[in-house]
Amino acid sequence: MDSMIRDIQLAPQGQMKIDWVAQHMPILNQLRQDFEKRKPLAGKRVVICLHLEAKTAYLALTMQLAGAEVAVCGSNPLSTQDDVVAALVANGVKAFAWYGATDAEYKMHLNRALDFQPDILIDDGGDLVATLHAERPEQARQIIGGAEETTTGILRLRALAKEGRLLFPMMAVNDAQMKYLFDNRYGTGQSTWDAIMRTTNLVVAGKVVVVAGYGWCGKGVAARAKGLGARVVVTEIDPIKANEALMDGFEVMPMVEAAKIGDIYITVTGNRDIIRREHYEVIKDKAILSNAGHFDVEVNKNDLRAMATSVKKARNNVEEYTFADGRRVYLLGEGRLVNLAAGDGHPAEVMDLTFALQAMSLEYVFTHRDTLEPKVYSVPEDIDRKVAQFRLAALGVSMDQLTEEQIHYLSSWQE
Ligand SMILES: NC(=O)c1ccc[n+]([C@@H]2O[C@H](COP(=O)([O-])OP(=O)(O)OC[C@H]3O[C@@H](n4cnc5c(N)ncnc54)[C@H](O)[C@@H]3O)[C@@H](O)[C@H]2O)c1
Numbered sequence: 001m002d003s004m005i006r007d008i009q010l011a012p013q014g015q016m017k018i019d020w021v022a023q024h025m026p027i028l029n030q031l032r033q034d035f036e037k038r039k040p041l042a043g044k045r046v047v048i049c050l051h052l053e054a055k056t057a058y059l060a061l062t063m064q065l066a067g068a069e070v071a072v073c074g075s076n077p078l079s080t081q082d083d084v085v086a087a088l089v090a091n092g093v094k095a096f097a098w099y100g101a102t103d104a105e106y107k108m109h110l111n112r113a114l115d116f117q118p119d120i121l122i123d124d125g126g127d128l129v130a131t132l133h134a135e136r137p138e139q140a141r142q143i144i145g146g147a148e149e150t151t152t153g154i155l156r157l158r159a160l161a162k163e164g165r166l167l168f169p170m171m172a173v174n175d176a177q178m179k180y181l182f183d184n185r186y187g188t189g190q191s192t193w194d195a196i197m198r199t200t201n202l203v204v205a206g207k208v209v210v211v212a213g214y215g216w217c218g219k220g221v222a223a224r225a226k227g228l229g230a231r232v233v234v235t236e237i238d239p240i241k242a243n244e245a246l247m248d249g250f251e252v253m254p255m256v257e258a259a260k261i262g263d264i265y266i267t268v269t270g271n272r273d274i275i276r277r278e279h280y281e282v283i284k285d286k287a288i289l290s291n292a293g294h295f296d297v298e299v300n301k302n303d304l305r306a307m308a309t310s311v312k313k314a315r316n317n318v319e320e321y322t323f324a325d326g327r328r329v330y331l332l333g334e335g336r337l338v339n340l341a342a343g344d345g346h347p348a349e350v351m352d353l354t355f356a357l358q359a360m361s362l363e364y365v366f367t368h369r370d371t372l373e374p375k376v377y378s379v380p381e382d383i384d385r386k387v388a389q390f391r392l393a394a395l396g397v398s399m400d401q402l403t404e405e406q407i408h409y410l411s412s413w414q415e
Pocket of ligand 1 (some may be wrong): 237
């Protein structure tokens with residue numbers, strides 16, 4: 001089976017990027033030593049559908065070291081880095097992806113990766129699993145199981161399971177504490193601002209930043225905006241999250257009000273149409289629109305196109321839409337998750353945690369294949385804690401241990 005990539009000549013540049021992240025992923029490095037000796041996935045086929053940048057590549061190579069044959073495809077057409085994919089192919093991984101794939105090419109890549117006949121898979125956002133269930137149910141019945149990376153993918157998996165149609169077990173990696181507390185919050189928090197700043201080269205301090213959604217990602221994006229000196233406004237639909245945002249020191253208001261004052265917008269809700277026609281009608285001139293949620297449906301692009309009298313490229317990854325009254329808005333990374341479409345994604349040290357969970361979850365699915373049912377499973381607590389302990393050890397940080405008296409005290413009802 002031949003890979004489908006842009007240019008194998010780019011491999012040395014991609015390898016350099018992989019070598020850099022490899023130095024900053026100590027937990028994965030520890031797992032690699034163990035996997036190399038034990039080969040827990042010997043002879044199995046793994047398909048990985050994730051954002052194809054250097055950290056993902058290192059995970060793919062780790063699965064290879066565990067004994068698996070590995071194929072990859074992208075989980076978003078704008079997050080694939082062609083040089084990294086070329087390096088993977090040079091390392092013997094099959095790859096079906098290129099930057100800027102059209103919708104049809106993106107679907108073709110997913111299907112070509114599935115032609116690789118995986119036993120186990122990693123998905124990000126649910127497109128691989130959805131394709132298996134909608135178009136390839138016979139093949140889906142043969143899959144041992146897999147692991148899902150993100151909030152949106154888990155919502156889709158739960159919807160499938162609720163209809164009684166999920167055909168194999170999936171581990172909800174996103175819902176592990178060592179994932180969402182760090183990847184969603186600190187990873188998205190930092191990488192979203194890295195991408196916005198490098199893409200626009202504009203100042204953040206003193207501006208009004210509007211963060212839509214105060215979930216794990218939104219909290220990180222808002223906290224970093226505050227640190228950069230912005231005045232932060234949060235929009236929410238959940239009264240508890242809205243209260244949390246208020247207590248964290250942010251203003252809360254509906255988007256239609258925020259649209260009148262915001263300079264920079266980040267949607268991160270996992271929902272659709274968060275910024276739409278009614279908001280464009282009142283939005284400030286030169287507002288910057290970006291999305292960090294999984295799909296490019298949070299900033300409504302159809303309404304933007306319908307209202308714009310002209311559209312032009314203003315900078316790399318920046319489209320300028322001009323309305324009839326002369327107001328302009330700038331859309332970053334086509335409204336796709338900005339930290340990957342216009343950046344390099346989360347820092348390597350953060351993805352070290354997530355991908356250690358992914359690697360251990362895949363081994364768990366494989367070793368428990370005879371007992372797991374076609375359901376969405378939480379990552380077992382001991383895996384979560386092991387990743388936490390590995391990280392502390394890697395950082396050289398030690399902590400206290402419970403004494404016998406404390407264990408007894410915490411587990412009894414008498415004084
Ligand atoms: N960019 C990245 O690298 C990255 C990383 C992790 C997750 N994600 C994605 O980001 C999205 C959010 O993930 P999360 O873990 O923060 O989810 P979450 O469920 O913790 O938070 C989402 C929040 O959005 C709010 N919300 C829903 N509809 C809304 C609306 N119409 N207006 C305002 N708020 C609304 C919800 O009440 C909730 O508080 C998902 O699509 C997830 O897959 C992206």
